[in-house]
Amino acid sequence: xxxxxxxxxxxxxxxxxxxxxxxxxxxxxxxxxxxxxxxxxxxxxxxxxxxxxxxxxxxxxxxxxxxxxxxxxxxxxxxxxxxxxxxxxxxxxxxxxxxxxxxxxxxxxxxxxxxxxxxxxxxxxxxxxxxxxxxxxxxxxxxxxxxxxxxxxxxxxxxxxxxxxxxxxxxxxxxxxxxxxxxxxxxxxxxxxxxxxxxxxxxxxxxxxxxxxxxxxxxxxxxxxxxxxxxxxxxxxxxxxxxxxxxxxxxxxxxxxxxxxxxxxxxxxxxxxxx
Amino acid sequence: xxxxxxxxxxxxxxxxxxxxxxxxxxxxxxxxxxxxxxxxxxxxxxxxxxxxxxxxxxxxxxxxxxxxxxxxxxxxxxxxxxxxxxxxxxxxxxxxxxxxxxxxxxxxxxxxxxxxxxxxxxxxxxxxxxxxxxxxxxxxxxxxxxxxxxxxxxxxxxxxxxxxxxxxxxxxxxxxxxxxxxxxxxxxxxxxxxxxxxxxxxxxxxxxxxxxxxxxxxxxxxxxxxxxxxxxxxxxxxxxxxxxxxxxxxxxxxxxxxxxxxxxxxxxxxxxxxxxxxxxxxxxxxxxxxxxxxxxxxxxxxxxxxxxxxxxxxxxxxxxxxxxxxxxxxxxxxxxxxxxxxxxxxxxxxxxxxxxxxxxxxxxxx
Numbered sequence: 341x342x343x344x345x346x347x348x349x350x351x352x353x354x355x356x357x358x359x360x361x362x363x364x365x366x367x368x369x370x371x372x373x374x375x376x377x378x379x380x381x382x383x384x385x386x387x388x389x390x391x392x393x394x395x396x397x398x399x400x401x402x403x404x405x406x407x408x409x410x411x412x413x414x415x416x417x418x419x420x421x422x423x424x425x426x427x428x429x430x431x432x433x434x435x436x437x438x439x440x441x442x443x444x445x446x447x448x449x450x451x452x453x454x455x456x457x458x459x460x461x462x463x464x465x466x467x468x469x470x471x472x473x474x475x476x477x478x479x480x481x482x483x484x485x486x487x488x489x490x491x492x493x494x495x496x497x498x499x500x501x502x503x504x505x506x507x508x509x510x511x512x513x514x515x516x517x518x519x520x521x522x523x524x525x526x527x528x529x530x531x532x533x534x535x536x537x538x539x540x541x542x543x544x545x546x547x548x549x550x551x552x553x554x555x556x557x558x559x560x561x562x563x564x565x566x567x568x569x570x571x572x573x574x575x576x577x578x579x580x581x582x583x584x585x586x587x588x589x590x591x592x593x594x595x596x597x598x599x600x601x602x603x604x605x606x607x608x609x610x611x612x613x614x615x
Numbered sequence: 616x617x618x619x620x621x622x623x624x625x626x627x628x629x630x631x632x633x634x635x636x637x638x639x640x641x642x643x644x645x646x647x648x649x650x651x652x653x654x655x656x657x658x659x660x661x662x663x664x665x666x667x668x669x670x671x672x673x674x675x676x677x678x679x680x681x682x683x684x685x686x687x688x689x690x691x692x693x694x695x696x697x698x699x700x701x702x703x704x705x706x707x708x709x710x711x712x713x714x715x716x717x718x719x720x721x722x723x724x725x726x727x728x729x730x731x732x733x734x735x736x737x738x739x740x741x742x743x744x745x746x747x748x749x750x751x752x753x754x755x756x757x758x759x760x761x762x763x764x765x766x767x768x769x770x771x772x773x774x775x776x777x778x779x780x781x782x783x784x785x786x787x788x789x790x791x792x793x794x795x796x797x798x799x800x801x802x803x804x805x806x807x808x809x810x811x812x813x814x815x816x817x818x819x820x821x822x823x824x825x826x827x828x829x830x831x832x833x834x835x836x837x838x839x840x841x842x843x844x845x846x847x848x849x850x851x852x853x854x855x856x857x858x859x860x861x862x863x864x865x866x867x868x869x870x871x872x873x874x875x876x877x878x879x880x881x882x883x884x885x886x887x888x889x890x891x892x893x894x895x896x897x898x899x900x901x902x903x904x905x906x907x908x909x910x911x912x913x914x915x916x917x918x919x920x921x922x923x924x925x926x927x928x929x930x931x932x933x934x935x936x937x938x939x940x941x942x943x944x945x946x947x948x949x950x951x952x953x954x955x956x957x958x959x960x961x962x963x964x965x966x967x968x969x970x971x972x973x974x975x976x977x978x979x980x981x
Contacts, residue, residue: 519692520688
């Protein structure tokens with residue numbers, strides 16, 4: 341009898357674990373499922389109060405959102421802005437991340453802290469002064485203006501991520517390349533960069549997501565060249581409810597698809613090695 | 616074949632003097648081992664020679680070229696790293712060909728040299744593998760092949776065998792030594808393993824606290840250590856160090872500790888006659904120079920007795936720890952001996968092989 345008691349205790353423990361995990365999963369997935377179902381639901385089904393789960397589905401909302409409300413333009417703008425954001429944050433982030441990972445210099449930890457400290461300023465505080473500066477310089481309401489603002493938002497985190505990714509590539513590989521005839525910068529491009537590529541690709545997608553989802557700055561800085569979330573905020577939010585769900589679905593899908601594909605590298609990105 | 620000369624080399628990390636004023640001259644084609652405990656500055660010295668570390672002061676010459684401020688890529692050197700540093704995203708072939716590609720050799724030459732190198736190291740069947748598919752020993756061979764393929768002026772090795780298992784290490788020791796003799800490339804080899812140093816080095820530089828304590832052949836280092844550090848670092852088990860005082864007795868100089876009296880033989884007399892008897896000295900005796908009764912090949916011995924505290928029965932040798940008033944006396948005797956712990960044992964100290972050091976300075980008197 342005694343030997344059976346332990347398995348029962350274990351089973352209870354297992355059951356509790358399953359219940360907790362199940363609860364967390366439902367907590368996160370329920371809204372997504374709701375959004376997805378409502379995004380495709382026909383307006384008639386959506387407004388029928390006694391119908392919890394709609395049975396008629398349609399793509400009409402997508403059509404009116406993409407073309408009627410010109411979301412396709414906003415998606416294009418979003419992609420451009422995100423692309424430029426990635427480009428700029430890589431150009432500036434790689435050397436900075438490299439310096440943080442490879443060298444010891446006075447104020448290094450302070451700089452790292454500073455990178456995090458920039459996250460303490462709410463974007464709202466910065467947005468209005470930023471708009472005034474951008475207007476003076478003449479980049480307000482342009483793709484470049486939004487990209488610059490997004491780069492400023494993404495860069496500090498990207499620098500920290502890069503430094504941890506590059507720290508994951510042993511200095512020995514680089515030094516070996518330098519011994520065998522490459523300068524430091526060539527060694528970086530021919531040896532370190534290829535080895536860091538999976539992590540860097542993951543951070544590019546991370547930067548893409550940050551830019552893709554950012555709504556506040558994009559709304560304030562632009563009127564005509566709006567990114568998707570800013571555009572949706574302006575148009576779809578003034579539309580019927582089912583269109584809002586469709587817009588939410590469009591916003592969420594790329595993020596989920598990307599994260600699904602790069603989830604393994606997202607872990608390495610934060611300096612945790614899977615090896 | 617290149618002569619390597621270091622002049623007053625210094626490398627400081629803030630206040631820490633990792634390499635502190637080193638002069639060293641390595642003759643062309645020589646295999647020099649930098650030997651020392653961890654933190655003695657041997658790796659830093661090697662990295663200064665490689666150019667991966669910028670020197671604080673001093674100069675480095677290859678033949679008559681001052682290369683102190685050249686970047687590593689312009690020094691025409693190669694290096695074998697402790698953890699191999701074989702690039703994981705390239706095949707074995709590309710790893711070995713890489714230095715040649717950078718030096719812009721022709722496709723034909725590259726092919727030829729790579730084949731030559733892999734045949735030399737017996738890894739010709741691994742050409743298309745990736746490092747992740749190789750064992751540690753194979754990776755080591757790839758690293759060595761990559762290092763010799765471009766025929767460097769100087770070959771640097773940073774503890775290349777320390778990550779290998781014991782059996783493989785012994786084999787690679789001989790192989791690397793033979794390879795170096797064949798290639799006649801000036802080689803600087805860093806290790807903390809005195810056996811590696813003794814077996815491989817034409818000359819050995821023993822380092823401690825960023826300073827070369829002694830630079831000489833293994834014969835020199837073993838038989839004529841310049842101070843207690845070198846004497847204690849080389850040889851296994853470690854040399855016995857016994858604090859003694861000098862006494863004058865019956866026209867004879869004698870070293871005395873509690874329970875031990877070692878007379879000084881005639882041919883060493885000159886070296887001690889001027890010494891003050893008031894100061895303290897350290898007597899050094901290697902465990903292999905203390906014999907069991909009946910095994911001495913000389914009659915110039917001093918006898919001493921003690922209880923066996925512990926016996927290491929290695930079967931090929933027997934290491935006996937003898938309890939004495941001044942501490943433990945370690946004796947190494949060849950062969951599988953039946954030694955019982957707790958038993959009284961008489962041993963003979965070879966008087967012509969003892970060492971004497973000054974206590975204050977640790978310097979050797981003889």
